[in-house]
Amino acid sequence: MQKSYNRSKANLGKQLERLIDMTHHQYRNKGVADIRKVPTPVQITSNNRGKVTGYTQTGEWVDYVGAHNGKTIVFDAKETKLKSFPLENLQPHQYELLKSWREQGAAAFLIVQFTKLHEEIYLLPFKILQEYWEDAEKGGRKSIPHSAFIERCDLIKSEGGVTLHYLKNIRRCLV
Incomplete structure (x- = not known):
């Protein structure tokens, strides 16, 4: 199925993605971890004398996968302009992939940026x-409030020469 291109969403998450990519480069250079971006699949529809046309497909994966201290890491990066994180921002197949990998012992998580609020x-x-x-599947709240992030999640900051030093809190994803 061909997906239409929405210019208003074209750069959504690009700033966060750049910060994460810089972080992963720093982790690799320090020998701390090897975590890579999973490329978005592209369906090529034609190739006429070097002029390629096609469209991006809905990925079956999350944004990043890698390893740190002998453990697999799998996560997706999301942004929200709201005072909460809408669960609809995560596709069901992404949730199921995170769940499956978590059940196999991987560190599975989201990195969520609140862009306008804070x-x-x-x-x-x-x-x-x-x-x-x-809870949402049972008819409950369809988003995670910002207050839950403050109370229950780790704030990621620059530290020790690493742009977004999230690996220092990775142990919480393994319990």
């Missing part, structure tokens, strides 16, 4: 995401 970036462990997701 410019804060949090690490949301899968366990907390799962609580809200399952």
Whole structure:
């Protein structure tokens, strides 16, 4: 199925993605971790003398996968301009992938940036995401309030020469 291109969403998450990519470069240079961005799949529709046309497909993966201290890491990066994180920002297949990998012992989580409200970036462990997701499926709240991030999640900051030093809090994603 062809997906239309929405210019208003074209750069959504690009700033956060750049910060995470810089962080991963720093982690690799320090020998701390090797975490890579999963490319968005592209469906090529034609190739006429070097002129390629196509469209991006809905990915079946999350944004990032890698390893740190012998543990697999899998996560997605999300942004919200709201005072809460809408669960609809995470696709069901992304949730299921995080759940499956978490059940196999991986550190699974989201990195969520609140862009307008506070410019804060949090690490949301899968366990907390799962609580809200399952409650929403039962007719409960369809978003995670900012206050829950403040109370239950780790704020990610620059530290030790690393742009977004989220790995220092990764142990919370393994319990």
